Amino acid sequence: MGTTANIDGLHFANIGKARLLKTIDHIKQFYLAFYSVVCSIGNKLYLCNIRFLKFKIMHFSKLFNYCPSCGSSSFATNSEKSCRCQSCGFVYYINASAAVAVFIFNEKGQLLVCERGKEPAKGSWDLPGGFVDEDESAEQAVIREINEELGVDISACRYLFSFPNRYEYSGLTIPTLDLFFACTVYDITQIKADDDVAACHFVSLNEINTDMFGFESIRNGVIKFISSQM
Numbered sequence: 001m002g003t004t005a006n007i008d009g010l011h012f013a014n015i016g017k018a019r020l021l022k023t024i025d026h027i028k029q030f031y032l033a034f035y036s037v038v039c040s041i042g043n044k045l046y047l048c049n050i051r052f053l054k055f056k057i058m059h060f061s062k063l064f065n066y067c068p069s070c071g072s073s074s075f076a077t078n079s080e081k082s083c084r085c086q087s088c089g090f091v092y093y094i095n096a097s098a099a100v101a102v103f104i105f106n107e108k109g110q111l112l113v114c115e116r117g118k119e120p121a122k123g124s125w126d127l128p129g130g131f132v133d134e135d136e137s138a139e140q141a142v143i144r145e146i147n148e149e150l151g152v153d154i155s156a157c158r159y160l161f162s163f164p165n166r167y168e169y170s171g172l173t174i175p176t177l178d179l180f181f182a183c184t185v186y187d188i189t190q191i192k193a194d195d196d197v198a199a200c201h202f203v204s205l206n207e208i209n210t211d212m213f214g215f216e217s218i219r220n221g222v223i224k225f226i227s228s229q230m
């Protein structure tokens, strides 16, 4: 891998110009593309793992330029959480969107892990689940999402804990609150990947690589859950 350097605690590996294009091609096909950037320092090129860096956040106040009520361009930041139209007085607040994530185990104590079939973080690992719909409880969202993504029905559902997340979609950073549940299903043999899930399989807890999870909240949730089982 050539020479390496450490800057502000981040590990950089000098991959050299000759290997750059080949490496980029490999990155495109690899789940870690979600975390990796190629950057230059001095006259050398580096492949940098940015998992621990904060992504640039596209706040709604920078994306929403016009009042959704009257169309005025005087739609300005009112506070950290809101924008206000100076023409008609309409105020828009942005709050965390609720989402659910589900732990399902088989009789061997292995965890069901899904591969994301769509962006963001396509190809990375995930837990089954998704956003809570309007007028829906978190428990109802669990039942619906598990049916949509895995084709099975929930027989029991228990709330565990929550983690905040930031979901990048359509150029906007959406704050979410991910609610974690432990569930059992009526017929585990009927589980089949569908909808947003490209594939799913059971993995023993001691074989789970949490770096494979594309969302920080899901990674944190899995780490917390595995720690509680030790």
Ligand SMILES: [Zn+2]
Binding pocket: 067, 068, 069, 070, 071, 072, 085, 086, 087, 088, 089, 090
């Ligand atoms: Zn307005």
